[in-house]
Amino acid sequence: MRPTQWTWTYEDAEGRAVEGEGAVFPTQSDAEVWIGEAWRGLREQGVENAHLWADGAKVYGPLSLRPAD
Known part of the structure; x- marks a missing residue:
């Protein structure tokens, strides 16, 4: 069965939600695609990392929102 809801959660540099x-x-x-477009705005809100979830199960993360050097 395919996941039906994909969501992101976010954390700051200390790992707090x-x-x-x-x-x-x-x-x-x-x-x-959305995170690729929204990451700058999220960084301005203090988000350092994002985690992707599918129907409540973690798919991956942390995904750093810092630009590559």
Whole structure:
């Protein structure tokens, strides 16, 4: 069975949860495209890392939102 809800959670540099965009995406691709477009705004809100979830199960993370050197 395929996941039906893809979501992101966020944390600051100390690993504390940061409230952020609570969007729900229908596919992993949609979620990843969104984070690729939204990461700068999230960084401005103090987000350092993001974690991707599918129907409540962690898919991956932490994903650093810092730009590559």
